[in-house]
Amino acid sequence: xxxxxxxxxxxxxxxxxxxxxxxxxxxxxxxxxxxxxxxxxxxxxxxxxxxxxxxxxxxxxxxxxxxxxxxxxxxxxxxxxxxxxxxxxxxxxxxxxxxxxxxxxxxxxxxxxxxxxxxxxxxxxxxxxxxxxxxxxxxxxxxxxxxxxxxxxxxxxxxxxxxxxxxxxxxxxxxxxxxxxxxxxxxxxxxxxxxxxxxxxxxxxxxxxxxxxxxxxxxxxxxxxxxxxxxxxxxxxxxxxxxxxxxxxxxxxxxxxxxxxxxxxxxxxxxxxxxxxxxxxxxxxxxxxxxxxxxxxxxxxxxxxxxxxxxxxxxxxxxxxxxxxxxxxxxxxxxxxxxxxxxxxxxxxxxxxxxxxxxxxxxxxxxxxxxxxxxxxxxxxxxxxxxxxxxxxxxxxxxxxxxxxxxxxxxxx
Amino acid sequence: xxxxxxxxxxxxxxxxxxxxxxxxxxxxxxxxxxxxxxxxxxxxxxxxxxxxxxxxxxxxxxxxxxxxxxxxxxxxxxxxxxxxxxxxxxxxxxxxxxxxxxxxxxxxxxxxxxxxxxxxxxxxxxxxxxxxxxxxxxxxxxxxxxxxxxxxxxxxxxxxxxxxxxxxxxxxxxxxxxxxxxxxxxxxxxxxxxxxxxxxxxxx
Numbered sequence: 001x002x003x004x005x006x007x008x009x010x011x012x013x014x015x016x017x018x019x020x021x022x023x024x025x026x027x028x029x030x031x032x033x034x035x036x037x038x039x040x041x042x043x044x045x046x047x048x049x050x051x052x053x054x055x056x057x058x059x060x061x062x063x064x065x066x067x068x069x070x071x072x073x074x075x076x077x078x079x080x081x082x083x084x085x086x087x088x089x090x091x092x093x094x095x096x097x098x099x100x101x102x103x104x105x106x107x108x109x110x111x112x113x114x115x116x117x118x119x120x121x122x123x124x125x126x127x128x129x130x131x132x133x134x135x136x137x138x139x140x141x142x143x144x145x146x147x148x149x150x151x152x153x154x155x156x157x158x159x160x161x162x163x164x165x166x167x168x169x170x171x172x173x174x175x176x177x178x179x180x181x182x183x184x185x186x187x188x189x190x191x192x193x194x195x196x197x198x199x200x201x202x203x204x205x206x207x208x209x210x211x212x213x214x215x216x217x218x219x220x221x222x223x224x225x226x227x228x229x230x231x232x233x234x235x236x237x238x239x240x241x242x243x244x245x246x247x248x249x250x251x252x253x254x255x256x257x258x259x260x261x262x263x264x265x266x267x268x269x270x271x272x273x274x275x276x277x278x279x280x281x282x283x284x285x286x287x288x289x290x291x292x293x294x295x296x297x298x299x300x301x302x303x304x305x306x307x308x309x310x311x312x313x314x315x316x317x318x319x320x321x322x323x324x325x326x327x328x329x330x331x332x333x334x335x336x337x338x339x340x341x342x343x344x345x346x347x348x349x350x351x352x353x354x355x356x357x358x359x360x361x362x363x364x365x366x367x368x369x370x371x372x373x374x375x376x377x378x379x380x381x382x383x384x385x386x387x388x389x390x391x392x393x394x395x396x397x398x399x400x401x402x403x404x405x406x407x408x409x410x411x412x413x
Numbered sequence: 414x415x416x417x418x419x420x421x422x423x424x425x426x427x428x429x430x431x432x433x434x435x436x437x438x439x440x441x442x443x444x445x446x447x448x449x450x451x452x453x454x455x456x457x458x459x460x461x462x463x464x465x466x467x468x469x470x471x472x473x474x475x476x477x478x479x480x481x482x483x484x485x486x487x488x489x490x491x492x493x494x495x496x497x498x499x500x501x502x503x504x505x506x507x508x509x510x511x512x513x514x515x516x517x518x519x520x521x522x523x524x525x526x527x528x529x530x531x532x533x534x535x536x537x538x539x540x541x542x543x544x545x546x547x548x549x550x551x552x553x554x555x556x557x558x559x560x561x562x563x564x565x566x567x568x569x570x571x572x573x574x575x576x577x578x579x580x581x582x583x584x585x586x587x588x589x590x591x592x593x594x595x596x597x598x599x600x601x602x603x604x605x606x607x608x609x610x611x612x613x614x615x616x617x
Contacts, residue, residue: 019493020473021421031460034421034473038458045489106597113597117526118493119590124418125597 006033012081013094013137015102016041019118023076023102024126024133040079044070060088071095075114076102085334086141087341093145094137097200100227101136104204105129108231132211139207142330143319144337146344147305147377149312150199150206151319153185155283157407159276163188166272172265174258176235177201179250180273183210184321185284187247189411198228199310205237205250210320215239216248221259229254238262242270247280249273288325291315294401298394300366301328301336302380304402306410312377313409339363340379343370360391369395378402421471422587423493427515428500429508430479433538436570437500438476441580446571453478456490463584470584491523496532496587498579501553503537503567504545509553516560532586533563536579540569 006012006028014033015024020041022030030037047058061068069091071078078095102110106125114120167178167190177197178190186206191197208224209215215222223234236256241248249270251262273280291299293315305312316328324330339361347357347370357372362384369391371378378399382391406412426434435453439445442459457476462469475490491497499515501508516533525531535557537548550567557565564586566579 017493019423021423021493031419031421031462031471034460034471035458038456038473038475042456042458042490048489109597119423119495120493121419121421121591123421 004028004032004036007036007081010083011086011137011141012079013098013133014040014079014081015098016077016079017114017118017120017122018075018077021119021121021123023122024129026134026137030123041077044072044077060091067091069095071099073099073111075111075118085338087338089341089345090141090145090338093143094140097136097140097145097203098133100200101129101133101204101207102126103227103231104225107225107233108227132207135211136207138322139320142317142322142334142337144303144305144312144314144340144379146341147303147312148199149305149310150186150202151312151314152189152409152411153187153283153287154289154313154405154409155187155279157412159279159283160188160411162276163273163280164190166269170265170268170272172258172261174253174255174261175251175265176229176254177205177250177252178269179205179248179252180280181206181209181248181250182246182284183213183216183248184246184318184323185287186411187280187283195229198226201226201228205252206320208237209239209248209250216241219263223256224252226252238266240266240270242274242277245277245281246284247277288314288316288318288323288328290325290327294398296394296398296401298382298386298390299398300381300383301333302378302398302402303340304379304409305377306406307375307377309410309412311410336366336368336381339366339368339381340370343368343379344372344377347372360388367391371395371399418468419471420468420588420591421473422495422584422591423473423475424496424498424583424587425475425477425491425494425519426498426500427477427519428479429502429505429511432479432500432502432505432508433570434479434500435476437536437538437568437576437579438474440570440573440576442474444573446573448571452480461580463581465581465585465588468588470588472580472584472587491519494519494523494525495590496534496583497523498534498536498583500536500538501548502539503548504539504542506547509537509548509556512556513560529561530590532583532590533560534579534583534586535563535565537565537567538570540567540574541571 009027013026014037016022016037020038022034022037025033044058057072058070066081066083069080078098080091080095082091110122163180176192180188204226219240222237224237225234235252235254238251239248249266251266253262291301301316303312303314317324317333324333343359343361346352355374359370361368365384367382367384369380428434436446438459442461453476459474461472497519499512501512520528537553554565557563564582566575568575568579
């Protein structure tokens with residue numbers, strides 16, 4: 001039997017309803033795929049049926065050369081077929097992000113709708129989102145998604161607080177969240193007092209800005225659902241780019257009539273940060289930065305995350321753009337990331353994690369260190385030749401240095 | 414992106430084993446017929462695009478297995494169907510008698526919004542075996558009239574008689590179920606009183 005063209009791709013994603021009606025597919029047209037999706041659904045049904053009464057569903061199938069991973073939500077099914085080396089965890093994370101993106105586009109009302117009308121054809125509602133979903137898949141494939149954090153660009157704390165000041169002096173009651181970002185990086189994030197902003201919501205807004213180039217050419221007022229704020233409806237984003245620059249300002253409100261207020265607020269902030277433009281642009285160009293900035297030559301790569309601000313920073317590679325330095329070619333990065341995932345995995349099990357977790361894995365060409373406490377996570381790659389005592393000592397040294405740089409690496413409160 | 418709405422309709426084919434469900438579908442989609450009988454295992458899927466008036470409609474046809482041992486799949490398979498096609502063999506009275514239990518089974522398992530108006534289509538297949546006929550046309554027509562005026566066709570998958578016509582009706586009736594402008598209206602304004610913090614869902 002001949003293999004359809006789309007099946008020869010390395011990594012496939014499908015979204016369909018519980019009635020097996022296609023909603024989105026990464027490759028091929030939903031129409032051509034409707035029989036294939038029917039078969040996928042039939043496999044899921046068969047398992048659901050077999051285990052009737054047990055709150056469980058098929059999670060994955062493994063063959064000699066591929067994973068078929070399933071994520072079943074109440075009304076929508078997500079499937080990934082991967083012939084690559086990605087770990088199961090990272091494929092799950094991608095499916096979860098895909099679901100979040102669908103909810104971000106349609107709000108959770110789609111679930112209610114599909115439960116009451118299973119035959120509903122939701123495909124039309126996803127029109128115009130293909131590039132954003134594809135972008136999401138490409139970036140999540142190389143993100144350290146186990147960290148539950150996002151990566152801002154490094155910037156001297158004094159400069160970042162100047163931006164903060166310009167926000168603080170022009171606050172509006174309608175302003176819920178505010179961002180200074182480019183299509184490749186997040187520079188500053190504001191959050192209304194008493195509210196929180198989830199890193200996934202941050203990523204969703206960033207995904208929208210990065211994948212819709214039309215948002216960059218003009219001033220926009222656009223709805224977006226941020227599921228961790230509320231999956232019941234939309235918040236509204238006022239998005240504008242500073243003249244002749246890559247730097248954009250996004251102001252969000254939970255009030256759909258706040259356009260005027262936010263625009264006034266945006267204009268004022270824009271005027272103030274205009275003077276900082278060269279500094280902002282400089283910091284955007286500073287990533288990816290070399291691992292050598294830590295001053296410890298034994299390290300090949302590191303990722304550092306602090307829980308207090310749900311942000312991480314890494315050397316040599318930028319997930320949002322897939323840009324890399326010669327010291328960290330993408331294939332090597334992907335392999336290292338897989339090894340980080342593997343080293344981190346056990347820390348999710350309570351027996352292994354009691355506030356402190358350290359794992360050192362030795363491979364032929366590198367040693368992987370994974371450290372996790374209630375405050376931070378550190379991953380690092382070192383030469384495989386080093387004795388364990390040296391690894392511990394160097395890691396402590398790196399950690400000390402990273403802590404001293406937190407103010408510049410992250411957007412502090 | 415193509416302009417205009419695209420429609421995908423889920424069509425379920427039911428009926429006793431060996432009445433010709435797979436053959437009908439193959440004749441319709443692939444214009445092929447084989448004398449060889451191969452039992453369907455679980456379900457088969459085929460897709461066909463048709464024009465209904467000015468609308469391009471994709472039919473996702475679920476050809477189910479007639480044998481009883483596969484029927485445990487029911488509920489899930491029938492979920493969200495837009496049309497149900499019931500097939501019997503004109504040379505087998507039993508296959509015709511069973512049509513009404515297929516209908517009951519479908520309605521009870523799929524639980525559609527308004528069962529009275531759910532589009533069913535009845536097909537009496539194997540018209541090429543006229544000499545062996547056991548189910549008179551009149552009897553089947555009467556049954557269809559009594560059951561909410563279901564469209565009824567006598568077909569031959571072998572000789573391609575009435576197959577296209579039957580499926581055209583199937584597509585048209587299924588489409589009629591899909592309301593013209595399907596209302597999807599997410600909440601527009603969250604603000605208005607204090608928003609309820611949507612419980613942490615979706616992630617993790």
